Amino acid sequence: MDRRTEKVSGEREEMNMITVNYFARLRELTGKTKETIERGSMTVQELLDWAEETYPGFGKDTVHVAVNEEYALKEDVIQSGDNCAFIPPVSGG
Amino acid sequence: MDRRTEKVSGEREEMNMITVNYFARLRELTGKTKETIERGSMTVQELLDWAEETYPGFGKDTVHVAVNEEYALKEDVIQSGDNCAFIPPVSGG
Amino acid sequence: MKPFEIVEEPIQSQRYVDYVLHAGAGAVTVFTGHVREWTHGVRTLYLAYEAYIPMAEKTLAQIGAEMEEKWPGIKTAIVHRIGELHISDIAVLIAVSSPHRKAAYEANEYAIERIKEIVPIWKKEIWEDGEEWIGAQKKYPGKGKK
């Protein structure tokens, strides 16, 4: 492996990064407002499964996911670099 | 007829007085905001008939009558001393 | 300020909102009717409103009583301005507070419909080339009808 390959490999690894944001109950449960996941791509369903596994009591069945500030379907694919948010049941108004 | 009878009779005549108020189109038509009619009693229908006869174009079929600030039915009887108002179609709001 | 009144000066919205607001109110709806410049392609210069003031205030209060009977727990204020009104001026304001929003919307809309039916107020439209008293013909109302 020469330096050039190493560098490309390094860049690729840097890009394996999905940002997730937590709000309200989920912010308190995880103790975080945001974190990054080292994945190149995953579906919304996979992200929800990951969250439930990582944070018991997450309640993925009532949590929606926004990708880049748009509500996403469970089968939608999240790409590295995307900015995601877990949206627990809203209660504005 | 002694003075006492005269006086009672005079009081009775003074009480033959129904006040009527005019608004909006009817105020402009009659040139009056109010006037008194020398009658001891009459029905609302009779008052409307009187107005139509006295002021051609009065339009009694679209005009309501209030007696002492309450809407009255055509068969209601107005008594001397009552304060009446002709209410053309309203257009508040 | 009275909760059901006719005024000759500009309507100050906040007074009526403050009147209906209380610790149990979760929703407040405020409707304001304004003088519009164009109606059916005709340009309005200004409006002149006239009222049979004591009866108008009485019927406004009657509408308020009807509302509080239909939607218990609401609190209401209604004010109508008379005199010469210009474009965008507020002619009428209805403020309703309620524990929950549904009643606040419904009662408010009920109020404006009833005002147009029974409150002795008249509007004259003044255009560039004429003027006219406005008013839809209505059936003769029943006594104490709700």
Add this chain to the structure above:
Amino acid sequence: MKPFEIVEEPIQSQRYVDYVLHAGAGAVTVFTGHVREWTHGVRTLYLAYEAYIPMAEKTLAQIGAEMEEKWPGIKTAIVHRIGELHISDIAVLIAVSSPHRKAAYEANEYAIERIKEIVPIWKKEIWEDGEEWIGAQKKYPGKGKK
């Protein structure tokens, strides 16, 4: 002021009313949602609102676009406050102007229903003996669903 915004300071109603008012508007409806002291017999001390701010402003603007498509000719502003709110404070304000009143009422009520469905804002109720994040469970929404 932006016509669709999240703010942390007290909501100044007049700004949003002034924004929607214009010479063609004959009706303005303003809905304000307030912090209520009692809910189901439990006394609220205060509320804490939190938002995913950029997405909340985007969804408020989306609701405004939906409204203007459904009721052409209306003009809308919506503002939601976040942070710590006390009894009677305004949490949300919806202002709608319209040439005619019917659309102003209908569009306004549509807005609050949609806010409660899609805008990423959360409310925590703080009582004397506890606290809880409020939120009804909703079906997973479709993409671009109206």
